Amino acid sequence: MTTEVRPVPPDTEPAPQPQAQAAAPPELSPAGRRRSLGVAKVVRWLLLVVFSIAFVYPLVWLVSASLKPKSQVFDNRVVPETFQWSNFVEVWNAGPVLRWLMNSGVVSLMAALAVTFSSALVAFGFAYFRFRLRGLLFGLVLATMMLPGAVTMIPVYLIWHQVGLVDTQVPLWANNLFGSAFYIFLLRQFFLGIPRELFEAARIDGCSYFGLFRRIALPLCRPALIIVFIFEIQASWSDLLKPLIYLQTEEYFTMPRGLKQIVDGFALSGEYHWEIAMAATLIATLPMIVVFAFGQRHFMEGLATTAKQG
């Protein structure tokens, strides 16, 4: 099959909304309201600025606190009176932070790769084929979204315990090899948006079913795959519960688990080095900020799609 398919965005993909157009209602108001409109505008901007500060300032504070000496952490100055860069050296003594970062990187990468591929495969199965139990099985997929993790948490732990993989990182991502309900749902919507004629033409050219998936469905839905990938990176990176359940050896900890260990350690010793804890907090957060910087558009698109599906 040599047909080069040009990536046509499927219907369900959120069109990049021209923001100017979105600015609707204000101009609609009758002329008599113009004066109050000016005031309203000022109030709107004021509110936005205040809320923006409330949302961003804690992160600014974090950066600043992580650079302060112990006695100044609570002075709440934006710019530290004295810069104590050594906090970021000290933090290595509080725990194998570099190791934890690498562990988190590996785990979230594995989790995201596994869930993206498997969910896409399953989603394609549900989107392209017509088979007898499709409705029932897809209903079951959706139903599992409602199931609290707590119900399966203990037996799943016992499974990993049985096969001797507790205290390894495998249980943190291996479930993802079997797809995840929400992502299957999301990707299926995207696959359904691909015109069926594309697949039929390829079939006539002798393309296999897997070929349809790999050569047509996947390339056309790249944006959706990136959305799934990036959401899972974030979800997996942030998780605390699974690392708490499965990891005992400090060396294997993920970054959030390690951070919890550092905070607990200071609490246990009774001597709080919050500046070190804040340095570790910043280290745990920064990689996600970087991911966001690169993947921002995909996060926004992913959420916008979610809104439409809702």
Place this chain on the structure above:
Amino acid sequence: MADRSLLQRREGRAAYLFIAPWIIGFLVFTAGPMVASLWLSFTDYSLVEPAHSVGTANYQQLLADPRVAKSLANTFVYAALFVPLGTVVALALAMLLQRIGRASGFFRTVFYLPVMTPAVAAGAMFLLLLNGQRGLVNQVLGWFGVTGPNWTTDPAWLKPSLALVSLWTVGGSIIIYLAALNNVPRQLHEAALLDGAGPVRRFVSVTLPMISGALFFTIITHTIAAMQMFDQAYTMFYGPQQKSTASDESLVYMVYLFQNAFEFFKMGFASAMAWLLFVIILVITVIQVRVGNRFVYYEGGSTR
């Protein structure tokens, strides 16, 4: 005719190959464990000794253990604080963003940034920001002559402070609402305006119905998530340093369940707790869907 059925059979086989990962995963990691969990809930399994059947003792224990009721109440209070507040704040901010048009891109980034902060990190930093004596939050409140509470130590304020930290990460809803608001056809607002509808009337009669799908979706998912809240509460208030005398006011259901399962190794009891949670979430969701179906407007019939 025979050809078609052959093709259909081949298609069917291929289909099951594609969805095989999910079927296997469902059997091994969902259906199987559900059965096992139900069975465990009637035993006293502790990981070291084989499980003994204890009949309904674990379920009786659910009623007898005051900490179950306490943790459930705490979780409800947290959810009752966070879900409505989060929805209103997110919707208000989304509406503000919609009005300012072009610049909203920048603000979307600003509002979403906290969502990227891992829950443990958010918990750790808010422990300091919410410090009663020297925390930034109370300092800012002080500028307005308000004496802030001891957010992280006063038993009465532990749940509000958990809700506050969650509120900080409400950016996802803002983006969802903004997208929904932008999908509301302009003509509807114009028509309402011509009919003499004021801003409040337009909000109630045009905006709300048109975004009710998104509202409904986020309220349900937030409620389900709130009932299972763990990371933040555990980071801020629990861990090996926790004294047994410490206040139970921050004990949310999942924290107590986790403790029973993996700290006290009462896995049978923890399984019973899990099933109770499942039933509660199911009931809440069914009620929400019932109520929701009366108010939610789906464009062009149903999307399902």
